[in-house]
Amino acid sequence: MTLTGATGFLGSHLMxxxxxxxxxxxxxxRSKKEETLQNRIFRLLLWxxxxxxxxxxxFVETDFLKPMLGxxxxxxxxxxxxxxxxxxxxxxxxxxERKRDIVFKSNVxxxxxxxxxxxxxxxxxxxxISTAYxxxxxxxxxxECISSPTDFLNIYEESKASAEKIxxxxxxxxxxxxxxxxxxxxxGDSRTGRSLRFIALYFPIQSVTYIRDIYLNDIKNNNGKxxxxxxxxxxxxxxxxLPLRIYLPKAGALNIIPVDYFVNxxxxxxTNATPGGIYHLTNNFHTKLEDIAEYNExxxxxxxxEIIYGRPADNILRNPVEELFDRxxxxxxxxxxxSRVFERVNTDLATDNLYPPExxxxxxxxxxxxxxxxxxxxxx
Amino acid sequence: xLFLNEMRPVKVMEALKxxxxxYIKNGGKVKSAKQDILLSEIxxxxxxxxxxxxxxxxxTYSHDLSPISxxxxxxxxxxxxxxxxxxxxxxxxxxxxxxxxxxxxGQNLLGFAVNEGVIIDLNRMKTIEFDEKNWxxxxxxxxxxxxxxxxxxxxxxxxxxxxxxxxxxANIMCSGIMSTFSTTYGINADNFIxxxxxxxxxxxxxxxxSFSPNLYSYKNLQHKNSPGICVSASIKLHPVTDDESxxxxxxxxxxxxxxxxxxxxxxxxxxxxxxxxxEYISTFxxxxxxxxSEIxxxxxxxxxxxxxxxxxxxxxxxxxIGEMGFPYFDQRLFKALYPGxxxxxxxxxxxxxxxxxxxxxxxxxxxxxxxxxxxxxxSPSPELYSQEIEPELRSFFEKLFSGNEIxxxxxxxxxxxxxxxxxxxxxxxxxxxYLPIDNVxxxxxxxxxxxxxxxxxxxNDFGFITPIDNGKRCILEYDYFxxxxxxxxxxxxxxxxxxxxxxxxxxxxxxxxxKGHPYVLYQGFCRKENLLYS
Numbered sequence: 001m002t003l004t005g006a007t008g009f010l011g012s013h014l015m016x017x018x019x020x021x022x023x024x025x026x027x028x029x030r031s032k033k034e035e036t037l038q039n040r041i042f043r044l045l046l047w048x049x050x051x052x053x054x055x056x057x058x059f060v061e062t063d064f065l066k067p068m069l070g071x072x073x074x075x076x077x078x079x080x081x082x083x084x085x086x087x088x089x090x091x092x093x094x095x096x097e098r099k100r101d102i103v104f105k106s107n108v109x110x111x112x113x114x115x116x117x118x119x120x121x122x123x124x125x126x127x128x129i130s131t132a133y134x135x136x137x138x139x140x141x142x143x144e145c146i147s148s149p150t151d152f153l154n155i156y157e158e159s160k161a162s163a164e165k166i167x168x169x170x171x172x173x174x175x176x177x178x179x180x181x182x183x184x185x186x187x188g189d190s191r192t193g194r195s196l197r198f199i200a201l202y203f204p205i206q207s208v209t210y211i212r213d214i215y216l217n218d219i220k221n222n223n224g225k226x227x228x229x230x231x232x233x234x235x236x237x238x239x240x241x242l243p244l245r246i247y248l249p250k251a252g253a254l255n256i257i258p259v260d261y262f263v264n265x266x267x268x269x270x271t272n273a274t275p276g277g278i279y280h281l282t283n284n285f286h287t288k289l290e291d292i293a294e295y296n297e298x299x300x301x302x303x304x305x306e307i308i309y310g311r312p313a314d315n316i317l318r319n320p321v322e323e324l325f326d327r328x329x330x331x332x333x334x335x336x337x338x339s340r341v342f343e344r345v346n347t348d349l350a351t352d353n354l355y356p357p358e359x360x361x362x363x364x365x366x367x368x369x370x371x372x373x374x375x376x377x378x379x380x
Numbered sequence: 381x382l383f384l385n386e387m388r389p390v391k392v393m394e395a396l397k398x399x400x401x402x403y404i405k406n407g408g409k410v411k412s413a414k415q416d417i418l419l420s421e422i423x424x425x426x427x428x429x430x431x432x433x434x435x436x437x438x439x440t441y442s443h444d445l446s447p448i449s450x451x452x453x454x455x456x457x458x459x460x461x462x463x464x465x466x467x468x469x470x471x472x473x474x475x476x477x478x479x480x481x482x483x484x485x486g487q488n489l490l491g492f493a494v495n496e497g498v499i500i501d502l503n504r505m506k507t508i509e510f511d512e513k514n515w516x517x518x519x520x521x522x523x524x525x526x527x528x529x530x531x532x533x534x535x536x537x538x539x540x541x542x543x544x545x546x547x548x549x550a551n552i553m554c555s556g557i558m559s560t561f562s563t564t565y566g567i568n569a570d571n572f573i574x575x576x577x578x579x580x581x582x583x584x585x586x587x588x589x590s591f592s593p594n595l596y597s598y599k600n601l602q603h604k605n606s607p608g609i610c611v612s613a614s615i616k617l618h619p620v621t622d623d624e625s626x627x628x629x630x631x632x633x634x635x636x637x638x639x640x641x642x643x644x645x646x647x648x649x650x651x652x653x654x655x656x657x658x659e660y661i662s663t664f665x666x667x668x669x670x671x672x673s674e675i676x677x678x679x680x681x682x683x684x685x686x687x688x689x690x691x692x693x694x695x696x697x698x699x700x701i702g703e704m705g706f707p708y709f710d711q712r713l714f715k716a717l718y719p720g721x722x723x724x725x726x727x728x729x730x731x732x733x734x735x736x737x738x739x740x741x742x743x744x745x746x747x748x749x750x751x752x753x754x755x756x757x758x759s760p761s762p763e764l765y766s767q768e769i770e771p772e773l774r775s776f777f778e779k780l781f782s783g784n785e786i787x788x789x790x791x792x793x794x795x796x797x798x799x800x801x802x803x804x805x806x807x808x809x810x811x812x813x814y815l816p817i818d819n820v821x822x823x824x825x826x827x828x829x830x831x832x833x834x835x836x837x838x839x840n841d842f843g844f845i846t847p848i849d850n851g852k853r854c855i856l857e858y859d860y861f862x863x864x865x866x867x868x869x870x871x872x873x874x875x876x877x878x879x880x881x882x883x884x885x886x887x888x889x890x891x892x893x894x895k896g897h898p899y900v901l902y903q904g905f906c907r908k909e910n911l912l913y914s
Binding site: 094095096098203206207210211213214215217218221222226227229230318319320321323324327328330331375376 | 728729731732735736738739740743744747748749750753755756757759
């Protein structure tokens with residue numbers, strides 16, 4: 001199996017699962033900050049508790065923006081000969097428009113050289129890890145097919161949709177079997193809470209935690225001078241009352257899946273793939289922001305978070321916490337109140353009715369406690 | 381001194397005093413200064429107590445902070461009190477063929493305040509006379525920039541002032557006054573109305589006399605001879621409005637900062653302006669020398685602020701910069717940031733700030749009430765700022781930060797305090813040049829300055845850039861840091877400085893627009909047009 005993006009969140013978990021299943025993996029990637037690709041992967045494997053997999057792994061330092069992946073003719077030929085299936089997991093997950101060029105280079109332009117490689121390697125399969133959010137913001141049912149929307153929420157969605165179309169066209173033209181796997185928002189392991197990356201679901205929780213600590217410090221060390229001004233206080237049960245009104249455009253929920261489900265489902269899809277198959281790795285249990293706020297209240301001992309649907313009236317005064325939080329969740333606001341439904345016909349068939357778990361308080365607690373224990377990733 | 385580099389001269393003085401007492405107690409001999417005819421004649425002019433050849437005193441004039449000069453003990457030191465006394469001294473020295481050197485506060489960047497022969501110390505000549513109807517103040521050669529600015533502010537005016545300890549006349553003599561206010565107040569001849577001199581024959585002349593040498597001219601010569609001794613300068617007074625404030629505009633690249641200052645200078649937005657790097661700002665803000673590098677890393681890695689533009693302006697200028705779309709740290713944020721700086725080191729919430737910047741750089745500065753958040757998060761206080769400082773110095777810093785001035789960007793720039801701490805870790809040799817605000821040229825020169833320093837293994841960093849003359853030119857400083865107590869390193873910094881200026885000379889020939897600062901020595905009275913465009 002040839003894998004890209006093995007140093008990323010999804011790619012690394014997938015790599016470990018494949019190693020455990022006995023696959024031999026050729027990892028394509030780059031060194032970073034003077035650390036070789038091999039060392040980066042070995043460091044990651046240590047985190048997974050895997051020490052003796054060196055004989056299953058081969059590392060090829062590549063540049064996807066260069067022809068022949070930036071390799072010499074000889075190395076390229078050898079790589080093509082050794083490759084059977086390709087899982088293309090590498091991706092830039094930035095949402096910001098400011099990074100349009102970088103994201104498009106990473107997620108779209110790079111396909112020229114990667115797809116050419118798949119063709120030259122005569123790959124048995126090209127598996128592409130995409131996102132469930134390629135169908136546009138205003139669709140009601142997201143189908144397991146290629147669509148051409150224009151109403152993307154961000155540059156990431158747009159680039160992934162663009163990539164899907166290029167892959168589908170190229171593979172069809174070159175009779176290259178392919179699959180497209182579309183996970184929704186992925187969090188840590190639902191059983192252990194462990195995770196390598198703490199983005200998406202973790203961001204708002206991490207923000208509230210930091211804000212809580214700022215005001216707790218003010219209350220404990222400065223007599224709460226600043227807190228008092230905005231009605232922030234510590235109640236008799238040691239809960240911090242933090243007035244935080246979160247405005248969402250409409251009622252809806254968050255579609256989140258744990259990384260262990262992503263890995264298990266992806267492995268099953270790869271094993272039972274249908275050429276041209278598109279698979280939604282999404283959750284039928286929708287998690288409301290109110291649920292997360294309630295979990296957060298219990299775990300972080302914070303009260304005062306209120307979810308309001310609609311726009312704040314012009315005359316409503318926001319406190320500094322609300323101003324900050326508002327700015328912070330802006331890129332995620334639509335995902336927090338999403339009402340889109342994801343078709344899962346192909347997925348249910350290929351994964352033998354494997355489903356992600358409901359996001360319960362226990363899972364939330366495991367995940368967030370782990371995140372805090374590793375200082376939101378800094379200590380990994 | 382405590383504020384600048386945490387040094388404690390009083391301790392050194394005490395140790396020296398104890399050493400002398402112990403030396404005498406143990407029978408050590410005291411060397412008496414010999415009287416000679418020249419000294420007697422000097423004393424006849426200035427009074428017995430204002431001239432000496434006592435080595436215990438003359439040795440204190442033997443060195444300065446310039447790495448270029450070697451220590452030299454003068455034979456005599458004299459402190460005149462009037463221009464007449466100076467004229468008499470000059471005549472005496474001419475008659476006896478005695479070398480003499482004028483000394484202000486002894487910080488000549490090129491080491492020209494150190495010499496053998498006689499040192500004429502002008503520190504007694506501190507007269508300050510205001511002529512408000514003509515918008516000028518006449519300052520004696522012993523008046524320091526800080527004192528003159530203070531007097532001007534008391535009357536509601538401002539002068540363009542150099543480093544606070546620099547003597548204003550000496551400063552003009554050497555290379556002219558420059559500061560962030562040079563953006564609007566100008567440089568060199570822009571800063572004064574007239575000046576009075578004693579020439580080499582002991583005769584007086586005024587700059588505005590029709591027969592005086594043309595000091596407004598500029599010649600592209602290094603080490604041009606001094607036109608004489610400046611015994612007073614009539615400095616321009618500038619009006620001040622009551623709505624002035626300071627802001628810090630952050631930038632991710634030097635190019636962006638250059639575009640900004642050029643735009644502002646061309647459009648006449650702001651009174652004072654300068655680009656500073658993370659080294660500059662962190663060295664100034666940090667409570668101790670030790671923490672400065674940690675704070676620098678926070679500025680670069682966490683806040684992603686490698687460059688800041690300091691702008692002083694009235695409410696209209698500041699509002700315009702906001703309308704131009706640039707987020708900035710205003711005076712209130714700066715007042716939270718400076719005394720709250722120690723909290724930054726352990727601030728986990730900086731992650732949030734960084735993430736908010738991912739979407740739009742520094743967008744957190746646009747959040748309503750961000751100042752409230754920052755004040756809560758940093759808990760700024762004189763006590764917090766002082767907690768890392770050695771216990772015996774804490775009360776000084778607590779008192780300093782209890783006042784408003786040290787966190788007032790206008791005050792800090794007006795008295796040029798912000799630059800004073802730059803050498804707190806190590807003294808530095810500034811490489812100063814005048815050039816157009818040309819991004820390619822500036823980046824190229826910065827790279828070359830860095831490469832030269834790296835070649836000699838000299839610590840180095842970008843200093844500052846201030847736009848001048850409506851954005852047509854700027855002043856760039858690149859700094860080479862060295863250990864004053866390491867002769868080998870001093871030797872290397874000399875070589876690096878020499879090579880840097882040779883490189884600047886090459887660019888001067890190649891571009892026709894770049895001028896190295898050493899060429900301005902003793903030509904500080906020149907018209908800026910003659911300096912910049914000839």
